[in-house]
Amino acid sequence: MVMRPMKDTMRKALPLAGTAIVLAACLLAAGCTGQAPGGKDNETVQGIDLNGTAWDLVSYAQNSSMVNALEGTPVTLAFGENTTAGGSAGCNRYSTSYSVDGTAITFGPAISTQMYCMKPGVMEQESAYLGLLNTVKTYEVKDDTLTFFDEKGTAVLVFKKHVPPEPEPLVGTDWELQWYNDGDAVVSVIAGSEVTAVFDEDGKVAGSAGCNRYFASYTVNGTEMTIGQAGSTLMACTDEDVMKQESTYLRLLGTVASFSIEGEELTLMNANGTKVLMFAKAVPPEPKPLTGTNWTLESLHTGDAVSSVIAGSEITAVFDEDGRIAGSAGCNRYFATYTVNGTEMTIGPAGSTLMACTDEDIMKQESTFLSLLESVASFTIEGDRLSLRDENGTAVLVFKEAQAPVALPLVGTTWVLDTYHLGDIAVRVIEGTEITAVFGEDGKVTGSAGCNNYFATYNLSGSSLTFGPAGSTKKICAEPEGIMEQEERYLSILKAVRSYEIEGNQLKMLDMNGWRIFAFNAKV
Template identity: 40%
Template sequence: MKPCVMGAMGALLLLGVIACGCTTAPGEGETITGEVWLLNAYMDENGAMAAPLVSAPVTAEFMDGSLGGSGGCNSYGASYETSGTSMTIEMPVSTLMYCPEQGVMDQEQRYLTLLSDVASYSVHEGVLTMMDGSGAMILRFEAIVQTLEGTKWLLAGHHDGQNGFVSVLAGTRVSAEFGADDQMTGSAGCNNYFGPYSADKGTIAIGPLASTEMYCADPEGVMDQETAYLAAIQTAAEYRVGAGELMLMDEDGMRLARYVVSTETSAENLMATEWRMTSYSTGTGSVRSVLEGTVVSANFGADGQVAGSAGCNNYFGPFTVTGDRIAIGPLGSTKMMCGEPAGVMEQESAYLDALASSVAYRIEGSVLTLKDAGAVMVTFTEDTTSLTGRQWMLTSYTNGVGGVVSMLPETRITATFGADGQVTGSSGCNNYFAEYMAADDVLAVGAAGMTQMYCEQPDGVMDQETLYLQALERSSSYQIRSGTLTVMDEDGATLLVFS
């Protein structure tokens, strides 16, 4: 990224760049540059550490002497320099918007004032802490994972190719999803689009993109917006993931598209995924990893009930989601007592308390984080041994005469096993759906329904589709190992292999 370009929250005129020293806290081997930092605590006017407003995230990016980000309402910029663990930040400048939500402007002003009070810093395991001249902590940030996958992004603004950066037309919905198969898909407002992409450490290349060929008359200008949007993102060279947003830029750092996380899809991901706990708050200010030899899980159902194993007992209870807010409980559980491993009952009690204390959630890639007003309560990772909660991509299938063959080039077959007992996906030309039942390693799939399109290219795609659906209906068992799903018939012969 060009050193004069702001990242996640938009470009603004920065103060002059000051040559800076080493940005590594001695002994840690971690740097403040190359990350997007999200504020999770700041010192209020009474000298106590407070959690920032969930609805007004504050971010910081450090780029060789230039600091910038979002103050919760406005974008800001400043120059900074470091020497060892010492840091000085010049008074920031910012844009001049007003945000009416209660507390946002006061929080922003306090944050910008605190930046000027910073005298030292430390970085450890993805946490950036800033201290004042007395050594007291005044700001604390956590690094935001720079991942594109696993999130559905909704367009908030784009470059129109003529007049600059514009907002999305009212009444239109433009989306983007970056798949693990290096395919980008979404809605351009009228038509669906798709094509390859590659991304690595902040750089990205998109296209060539193709789309369906419908024409939409309403709202006025939707087709012009679609054309400009698709043209803009295919010139993208850089990307930054911020607090609930994604920015695409060209090689000169000019903004091309700004997306925000679809909270509806985040809720869908929450409820479509089997989660396994990795760490939890002890209730005394510390966070511990899950005890070795225990499995703590959570399944957030579409019926508004969460259930799982707390390590010894099974638990259950209601939950509600509104945007990125969550309320869990009251929780009930079975009443067993487990003596092994040592500490399992204490972990169970702390875990259930942490769940009930959570008020916000965030999904980044395969990680789910639950928080109270500011501190992390529980972290989960996607349970990769689960059939549900992921899209499976077919890599090979039985040809019906005893052999297993690879997919035709330039074809894509998928399967998503929903918690509702429905398997859906693309069979290469058409979309399909069927009922299924899975228990332990047993899998049974009913007769599939499908759309009725006919595809001529590539040669053989319709035969491949027929063989795939026939094999799916013959499913009898399955196994998942190292991210690969293998489906077998009643004799144990391989029918389908997915990744």
């Protein structure tokens, strides 16, 4: 969303350079005239130089009385250079001009960003505040309180001097972009998109650019900062505005020359001192558990390049509590063992089915993925993202939590065999053959074993599943080659089944050790 254009003067005012304003009720004994009881004026300063001060709003006029500002949504006013002022109106950033003559003060029309905040009362308070600024005619400073009066001498806005909070550290804080300055306008981050930055101790900054993940190097010397050319994954999001915002953000990162942190706000400036990027501290979501979560791969890091997963392909990972990882490698199903010690992780050599997909790029991606799995030495989980890192700490594989599909019922679904296991080898069903299983409510399972139809009884108890002896028709099929041997194996292995699991449209049958021996997909 684009904000109304802001002049350079506003951008200089946005820093909140020293003090901030909070609304507080006007309780001055002499009707807010600035005169202390008894006619003395030893606590009140009129005509103070406001330049460089900042204030937090405490209260404002509403329906002929003063009401307290909402908690948790600070309204601020900072007086900058060249008679410019600005700050936060509670939801949006604003800027205005001002002029002072003794105790007389007036504000020019305010311009602001155009975000909408959902918290009740915030937008109404913001509108009232910006409207009241236009009514201000005089002011008074008493101790740490600043009061604005309208033309009738009635207090309309009351502030307290801003006490800057302890700044958050640059390193180790999750920063979320609020707005950026593209040179022509100050622009709010598009609603629903998320642009983030995390600076680490090794001089690397990374995060989400709105669509793609990005990474770059950075150096700091005091408040000076330079950020190297950013690399990123290469996904193409359908929202053109999000892609344009991403391009602008990555370009502006390269212009950064300095930074400042006030409380929970990080501002990055260019060589002219113009604020180009403003972040607020992000509250990291609760990390997902490693096991029991479905992970979908977002990017692979090979050498100096980060690659997005090929559009239309899907690489997944599910870690179970028994030290096994399995999923789709893009074409084939894969499986491996893993061990975890704190944040350390090792993954054993992966086995997989032996399909050959026609897309060579997908097969190359699959080979790269399986190779990178063996390089994993540690892992981190931040919110809904899992990063698998090599021994150098490089995130070689980055996954995002995937929503688990709704599990189909065992009974009444036609299940088609995808792979079966012979020891540690996963064998793909011969192309041109189909092995099926249909569980009836009468405790019988029927289907095709590839050549013949078969039938057997089955017993269910929770996730336990066993089969009785299987019978079948007596045809002999000559083609394709190996079909009769495959049928014999299938009917023989049925006897080893002891339990089952269903994840969405996938059925797994497991042996007494919990190892998968059959993998079925629901027939569409």
